[in-house]
Amino acid sequence: MKKVLLASTALVLSAGVAAADVSVGGDGRMGIVSLNGADVSFTSRIRISFSASGETDGGLAFGGSIRADNASTVDGGGDVGTAGSVFVEGAFGKLSMGDVSGAPEAAVGDLSGVGLTGLGDFNEMVYLSNSDRPAARWDYSMGDLGLHVSADNPGPAGDQAYGVAVTYAMGDISMGLGYESVGSSDHIIGGVSAGFGDATVKVIYGTADLAGVDFDQYGASLDYVFGAATVTAFYTKAELGGVSGDAYGIGAAYDLGGGASLKGGIVDGDALTDASYDFGISMSF
Amino acid sequence: MKKVLLASTALVLSAGVAAADVSVGGDGRMGIVSLNGADVSFTSRIRISFSASGETDGGLAFGGSIRADNASTVDGGGDVGTAGSVFVEGAFGKLSMGDVSGAPEAAVGDLSGVGLTGLGDFNEMVYLSNSDRPAARWDYSMGDLGLHVSADNPGPAGDQAYGVAVTYAMGDISMGLGYESVGSSDHIIGGVSAGFGDATVKVIYGTADLAGVDFDQYGASLDYVFGAATVTAFYTKAELGGVSGDAYGIGAAYDLGGGASLKGGIVDGDALTDASYDFGISMSF
Amino acid sequence: MKKVLLASTALVLSAGVAAADVSVGGDGRMGIVSLNGADVSFTSRIRISFSASGETDGGLAFGGSIRADNASTVDGGGDVGTAGSVFVEGAFGKLSMGDVSGAPEAAVGDLSGVGLTGLGDFNEMVYLSNSDRPAARWDYSMGDLGLHVSADNPGPAGDQAYGVAVTYAMGDISMGLGYESVGSSDHIIGGVSAGFGDATVKVIYGTADLAGVDFDQYGASLDYVFGAATVTAFYTKAELGGVSGDAYGIGAAYDLGGGASLKGGIVDGDALTDASYDFGISMSF
Numbered sequence: 001m002k003k004v005l006l007a008s009t010a011l012v013l014s015a016g017v018a019a020a021d022v023s024v025g026g027d028g029r030m031g032i033v034s035l036n037g038a039d040v041s042f043t044s045r046i047r048i049s050f051s052a053s054g055e056t057d058g059g060l061a062f063g064g065s066i067r068a069d070n071a072s073t074v075d076g077g078g079d080v081g082t083a084g085s086v087f088v089e090g091a092f093g094k095l096s097m098g099d100v101s102g103a104p105e106a107a108v109g110d111l112s113g114v115g116l117t118g119l120g121d122f123n124e125m126v127y128l129s130n131s132d133r134p135a136a137r138w139d140y141s142m143g144d145l146g147l148h149v150s151a152d153n154p155g156p157a158g159d160q161a162y163g164v165a166v167t168y169a170m171g172d173i174s175m176g177l178g179y180e181s182v183g184s185s186d187h188i189i190g191g192v193s194a195g196f197g198d199a200t201v202k203v204i205y206g207t208a209d210l211a212g213v214d215f216d217q218y219g220a221s222l223d224y225v226f227g228a229a230t231v232t233a234f235y236t237k238a239e240l241g242g243v244s245g246d247a248y249g250i251g252a253a254y255d256l257g258g259g260a261s262l263k264g265g266i267v268d269g270d271a272l273t274d275a276s277y278d279f280g281i282s283m284s285f
Numbered sequence: 286m287k288k289v290l291l292a293s294t295a296l297v298l299s300a301g302v303a304a305a306d307v308s309v310g311g312d313g314r315m316g317i318v319s320l321n322g323a324d325v326s327f328t329s330r331i332r333i334s335f336s337a338s339g340e341t342d343g344g345l346a347f348g349g350s351i352r353a354d355n356a357s358t359v360d361g362g363g364d365v366g367t368a369g370s371v372f373v374e375g376a377f378g379k380l381s382m383g384d385v386s387g388a389p390e391a392a393v394g395d396l397s398g399v400g401l402t403g404l405g406d407f408n409e410m411v412y413l414s415n416s417d418r419p420a421a422r423w424d425y426s427m428g429d430l431g432l433h434v435s436a437d438n439p440g441p442a443g444d445q446a447y448g449v450a451v452t453y454a455m456g457d458i459s460m461g462l463g464y465e466s467v468g469s470s471d472h473i474i475g476g477v478s479a480g481f482g483d484a485t486v487k488v489i490y491g492t493a494d495l496a497g498v499d500f501d502q503y504g505a506s507l508d509y510v511f512g513a514a515t516v517t518a519f520y521t522k523a524e525l526g527g528v529s530g531d532a533y534g535i536g537a538a539y540d541l542g543g544g545a546s547l548k549g550g551i552v553d554g555d556a557l558t559d560a561s562y563d564f565g566i567s568m569s570f
Numbered sequence: 571m572k573k574v575l576l577a578s579t580a581l582v583l584s585a586g587v588a589a590a591d592v593s594v595g596g597d598g599r600m601g602i603v604s605l606n607g608a609d610v611s612f613t614s615r616i617r618i619s620f621s622a623s624g625e626t627d628g629g630l631a632f633g634g635s636i637r638a639d640n641a642s643t644v645d646g647g648g649d650v651g652t653a654g655s656v657f658v659e660g661a662f663g664k665l666s667m668g669d670v671s672g673a674p675e676a677a678v679g680d681l682s683g684v685g686l687t688g689l690g691d692f693n694e695m696v697y698l699s700n701s702d703r704p705a706a707r708w709d710y711s712m713g714d715l716g717l718h719v720s721a722d723n724p725g726p727a728g729d730q731a732y733g734v735a736v737t738y739a740m741g742d743i744s745m746g747l748g749y750e751s752v753g754s755s756d757h758i759i760g761g762v763s764a765g766f767g768d769a770t771v772k773v774i775y776g777t778a779d780l781a782g783v784d785f786d787q788y789g790a791s792l793d794y795v796f797g798a799a800t801v802t803a804f805y806t807k808a809e810l811g812g813v814s815g816d817a818y819g820i821g822a823a824y825d826l827g828g829g830a831s832l833k834g835g836i837v838d839g840d841a842l843t844d845a846s847y848d849f850g851i852s853m854s855f
Contacts, residue, residue: 020544020570022309022333024592026622028634028656030667041725044651044667044704046634048592048620048641050333050353052311052570057542062568064313064331068620069642069649071333072354072361076642079354081329086313088545088566097315097329134329155326257627259590260658281658283632285590285622305829305855307594307618335618335638337596337855342827347853349598349616356618357639357646364639366614371598373830373851382600382614419614440611 020054020063031116031263031280036272043117043278061089064098081134093140093147100137102129103148104178107165108191111202111221111234114251115265116280122247122267123234125204125217128180128187129161137163144169152182159183172196185210189217198225213241228255232265245270259284305339305348316401316548316565321557328402328563346374349383366419378425378432385422387414388433389463392450393476396487396506396519399536400550401565407532407552408519410489410502413465413472414446422448429454437467444468457481470495474502483510498526513540517550530555544569590624590633601686601833601850606842613687613848631659634668651704663710663717670707672699673718674748677735678761681772681791681804684821685835686850692817692837693804695774695787698750698757699731707733714739722752729753742766755780759787768795783811798825802835815840829854 026048033043053063066084070076076083076099085098105127113123129135129150137150146167154160165178172195180187189206200223208215219236230253237246251265264279311333318328338348351369355361361368361384370383385391390412398408414420414435422435431452439445450463457480465472474491490503504521515538522531536550549564596618603613623633636654640646646653646669655668675697683693699705699720707720716737724730735748742765750757759776770793778785789806800823807816821835834849 020568022311022570024309024594024620026592026620026634028622028632030656030658030665039725042651042667042704042706042721042723044656044706046622046636046648046654046656046668048622048636048638048648050309050311052313052331052333052568054544054568054570056545060541060545062313062543062545062566063570064311064568066331066333066353067641068333068353068356068636068638071352071356071638071641072359074359074642074644078331078333081327084331086315086329086331086568088315095315097327098331134327136327136329153327155324256630258632259624260626260630260632281632283590283622283624283634283656285592285624285633305853307596307855309594335594335596337598337616337618337853339829339853339855341830345826345830347598347828347830347851348855349596349853351616351618351638353618353638353641356637356641357644359644363616363618366612369616371600371614371616371853373600380600382612383616419612421612421614436612438612440609 020052022050022052025049025051026285028283028285029116029263029280030283031278033115033117033119033276033278033280035120035276037274037276043280059090061087063087077133085134093138095136095138097136098134100130100135100150102127102135102152102161102178102180103137103150103163103165104176104180104187104189105129105163106137106139106148106150107146107167107176107178108189108204108206109176111204111219111236112200112223112232113265114232114234114249114267115276116263116278116282119249119265119267119276119278120247120272122236122249122269122271123219123221125189125206125219125236126208126215126238127189128182128185128208129163131161131182132158135161148178150180183211187215199223210240215240228257229253230255247271253282256281305337307335307337310334310336311570313568313570314401314548314565315568316563318400318402318404318561318563318565320405320561322559322561328565344375346372348372362418378423380421380423382419382421384418385415385420385435387412387420387437387446387463387465388422388435388448388450389461389465389472389474390414390448391422391424391433391435392431392452392461392463393474393489393491394461396489396504396521397485397508397517398550399517399519399534399552400561401548401563401567404534404550404552404561404563405532405557407521407534407554407556408504408506410474410491410504410521411493411500411523412474413467413470413493414448416446416467417443420446433463435465468496472500484508495525500525513542514538515540532556538567541566590622592620592622595619595621596855598853598855599686599833599850600853601848603685603687603689603846603848603850605690605846607844607846613850629660631657633657647703663708665706665708667704667706669703670700670705670720672697672705672722672731672748672750673707673720673733673735674746674750674757674759675699675733676707676709676718676720677716677737677746677748678759678774678776679746681774681789681806682770682793682802683835684802684804684819684837685846686833686848686852689819689835689837689846689848690817690842692806692819692839692841693789693791695759695776695789695806696778696785696808697759698752698755698778699733701731701752702728705731718748720750753781757785769793780810785810798827799823800825817841823852826851 048068064086066078070083078084111123132152152161161182163180187208191204221234247269249267268275333353349371351363355368363369396408417437435448437446446467448465472493476489506519532554534552553560618638634656636648640653648654681693702722722731731752733750757778761774791804817839819837838845
């Protein structure tokens with residue numbers, strides 16, 4: 001049923017053809033999961049992703065990416081810029097638009113996560129930007145220094161989120177600091193990631209004023225590589241208006257080569273009634 | 286994450302393999318837009334499109350096309366023939382089915398449009414066909430003359446639309462004339478497109494009886510090419526039962542090469558409270 | 571508009587590259603259909619399908635497949651394992667998860683169907699498994715003997731379906747026998763397929779206890795090949811709690827080569843008020 005897809009063998013064989021193109025990839029997984037004390041379930045997934053790229057005669061790079069399961073308006077909205085993204089890149093830096101992270105998220109990011117499925121993604125930090133899409137971000141690097149500026153859609157959805165951030169790399173250490181604001185809320189967040197031989201430690205701290213209510217979040221993660229195996233642990237805590245909760249996880253991944261890995265993890269903490277855990281094979285195509 | 290997608294290198298390298306194949310392309314855009322006086326918004330899009338084709342042992346060409354964002358029933362319906370289309374082509378002409386324009390639309394088409402996003406597509410004419418899908422159309426050409434016959438789905442949705450049209454090309458001039466009918470409504474529409482050096486002028490006039498109510502539509506567009514730039518202007522007017530409205534637009538596109546263009550435009554007229562405008566980069570993959 | 575999609579020419583030309591890849595194929599059809607006495611309608615379809623595969627360093631095969639129209643949660647759920655499937659295959663057999671048939675369906679399957687569209691798929695047998703997804707199945711073969719074990723999602727949706735089955739091949743004869751159970755219902759089904767020169771006959775019999783109500787289903791199909799043409803006929807009958815109905819069909823397919831076939835069929839019986847029929851061209855990409 002499935003056949004190979006080449007419209008033009010000639011085009012493939014001639015080097016340096018300038019035409020824009022689309023590559024097709026994807027990811028899959030297969031395993032078991034129990035979330036927050038629920039019965040063990042099967043978990044499986046296959047997702048197809050497209051990455052398009054081209055270059056203008058003047059040397060400007062352009063392109064975009066979208067997953068098949070996010071293509072339509074109903075499912076996400078690659079056609080209206082609420083899923084996927086497009087970019088233009090040149091000497092001026094890179095300008096992206098669509099479902100793009102705000103500047104602080106691009107600079108600071110998240111802690112390392114565990115498990116086959118992410119187990120609730122408690123390793124991820126909260127950001128204010130990229131809620132009104134298409135959002136736009138400009139990234140510019142000058143040697144070890146990176147600048148990032150972002151804005152959510154200035155359209156009719158209400159207050160518009162803005163963000164600015166800087167990143168700096170120094171040998172095995174990289175750090176990021178960002179500020180974002182939307183309406184009467186704002187957020188400052190910073191993080192440092194440092195490599196010590198086979199170990200990588202990342203620490204993030206963020207503090208926000210959410211329309212008058214204090215919100216703080218912080219955490220740390222450790223990745224330790226033993227040959228083909230990587231063990232990951234994280235701890236994170238968030239406090240909103242005096243009420244706080246934490247979560248922590250530990251997991252391991254074993255690279256089988258060719259795009260496949262065994263992955264498993266356990267997550268627990270105040271944020272959960274019971275521990276969540278999963279195990280299975282993760283695939284990258 | 287994204288990898289190249291070749292099931293069989295051998296197949297790619299051997300010329301003349303008869304197997305049907307699928308090519309993957311797409312389009313994107315990134316810019317700003319203000320519609321009918323609304324605040325300026327970001328606009329971005331990435332869409333992936335598939336074009337499948339094959340040839341029978343007897344030399345009959347066949348194939349079809351669909352966009353990823355229209356694939357499913359929920360989003361459009363490539364699987365049930367309400368989006369995308371398939372075709373068979375041979376000495377008898379080309380027979381298409383699915384989301385295919387009626388014969389008059391295939392022969393006469395629309396005026397040239399402006400802008401990155403189309404700005405409401407006021408350059409497009411109104412047609413009666415292709416509202417009950419899968420629709421079917423047969424196209425046949427004899428030298429400079431083209432014949433087109435179409436029918437909407439004869440199924441249970443009610444009256445069935447029919448269309449017939451002819452096209453004729455004479456040097457830099459091409460013309461089309463079509464008739465379509467559904468229930469107690471019918472529509473005659475004709476257009477002429479003429480090239481004068483770097484300029485192309487298109488004029489369309491259509492008159493319809495919509496279940497007893499008169500509907501007239503007419504307009505003209507001009508495309509003028511200056512090197513890599515094309516300037517486009519259009520004017521269109523429609524009159525329904527004595528009430529009329531017009532719209533006009535001007536825009537420009539600058540081809541950056543490699544599939545990318547800068548595009549912008551302004552549209553105004555009775556049909557709008559305030560002018561609409563946009564600007565940005567358009568991408569073809 | 572459509573361009574070829576190769577991220578890396580180099581990768582294509584170098585043999586033995588270990589990277590996982592994705593191939594793109596699809597199917598289409600175009601014709602007419604009348605179901606159960608309804609007016610004749612056009613029928614058309616184009617669907618795009620993706621097949622991903624890879625191999626670990628240790629020689630384990632893995633991959634998955636999904637159609638574009640089933641990719642998202644809204645349309646089916648490739649991302650959550652309710653459509654499409656993934657697999658891992660090695661010396662231990664093949665383990666699949668997602669929208670995978672239960673063991674009895676994998677071993678016994680369906681009768682041969684007729685027509686361009688399937689005409690209601692009365693040639694298909696009823697199975698209890700694969701209603702709560704992701705489902706999982708393990709397939710193992712030892713020479714001519716095949717073993718199949720399956721389970722629906724053990725998660726919170728209620729009773730979990732289980733299935734076991736064996737297949738055996740002996741020259742031109744292959745047979746399958748399966749048992750499946752969910753809650754207070756169970757089902758035994760067996761089938762034999764035998765080739766006699768250009769003819770293939772398949773017979774299936776299944777008997778179930780559906781929470782105390784008897785359900786029986788049985789039928790036979792014949793495929794006869796005349797050069798490029800195949801004529802197919804089937805008869806099937808089902809009886810639920812003493813009420814029974816039958817259906818039968820006859821059809822033909824003519825292989826045009828290159829992935830295209832002419833197909834048509836007629837189906838009638840107690841299960842229909844009037845006969846259903848269709849005719850058209852079927853495409854495989």
